[in-house]
Amino acid sequence: MTTTEFELGWDSESQLPDGNDLATLVEQVWSSYLDGDIAVLGVSTGSAPSALESENHVVGTVSIHGSWSGHLSLTVSHACAELIAAEMFQLAAETITPSEIVDALGELANILGGNIKAAVPQPSALSLPQVVVDARSLTLYRARHVATAHLEWQGNPIVLSLWDATGTGGSRS
Amino acid sequence: VKALVVDDSRAMRMILSRILRKAGFTVEEAENGREALELLETQEQLPHLAMIDWNMPEMNGLELIKALRADRRYSDITLMMVTTESEQSQIVRALAAGAHEYLIKPFTPDSIVDKLEMLGLYAEGPAA
Numbered sequence: 001m002t003t004t005e006f007e008l009g010w011d012s013e014s015q016l017p018d019g020n021d022l023a024t025l026v027e028q029v030w031s032s033y034l035d036g037d038i039a040v041l042g043v044s045t046g047s048a049p050s051a052l053e054s055e056n057h058v059v060g061t062v063s064i065h066g067s068w069s070g071h072l073s074l075t076v077s078h079a080c081a082e083l084i085a086a087e088m089f090q091l092a093a094e095t096i097t098p099s100e101i102v103d104a105l106g107e108l109a110n111i112l113g114g115n116i117k118a119a120v121p122q123p124s125a126l127s128l129p130q131v132v133v134d135a136r137s138l139t140l141y142r143a144r145h146v147a148t149a150h151l152e153w154q155g156n157p158i159v160l161s162l163w164d165a166t167g168t169g170g171s172r173s
Numbered sequence: 174v175k176a177l178v179v180d181d182s183r184a185m186r187m188i189l190s191r192i193l194r195k196a197g198f199t200v201e202e203a204e205n206g207r208e209a210l211e212l213l214e215t216q217e218q219l220p221h222l223a224m225i226d227w228n229m230p231e232m233n234g235l236e237l238i239k240a241l242r243a244d245r246r247y248s249d250i251t252l253m254m255v256t257t258e259s260e261q262s263q264i265v266r267a268l269a270a271g272a273h274e275y276l277i278k279p280f281t282p283d284s285i286v287d288k289l290e291m292l293g294l295y296a297e298g299p300a301a
Contacts, residue, residue, distance in 0.1 A: 029279045032278075032279035032281055033188060033279065088184040089184055103183050107182035110278075111279055114228075115257060115279075117259075118258075118259040126258070128228060
């Protein structure tokens, strides 16, 4: 038995993923399921992430609970979410339904979250993904921003952020 | 050759089904473990392969694998866990429950073909 595992750079024993790690993870997931180049625009660690300019965001989140608790949020514009769903379902973007957006973004958040979970202190468990369509803001109760990666795919911004809620009992609100 | 894809994401079921069809499989889909068991009950010809996600509502992949391994009617089905759960402890749990193979998301089409070849399920090559 062998497993297929992508190599990520962080040391799970001593530190949490940083912005570069998040960017690498997004690149790997995108290259597996979506066509077209994805470019890293920037990363930040510690400081709060800047918001997307568009008001109509689609946000996919998953939570990790256990020895380390926190959240991962994947934020894209509505237009970008339609393109992502169109590629994953192999349909025309103009025919994509909200439920297909929720499904596609939820699965990407799940894959990203699963790989983050493997890098945080164990044991921990991953929640099922949640997706909010047409979100205007994201509030994570008592969660501290850890890192964010800003990327661009087909001219659309993509933001992946990691939030630490260890010891706070924090949850999505 | 017949396969069953079990995943709560319809997008992921479609991605896996496309890869399997290119590899010569006929494919059926279920969106959780309970639905997979119900589908198998209706099958005259059982699948040779089941690709099973771990984290699903209603009945997760680990519970499905345990249920399939507890029922001798399904003993010939090759079970492959396809999941984001990548810790060694989780891989051990899945294999101990009866999974034959374990594939971590994100995967590539080539990585699935490699698994099929290792399992002897790709001997005739891709469908024309």
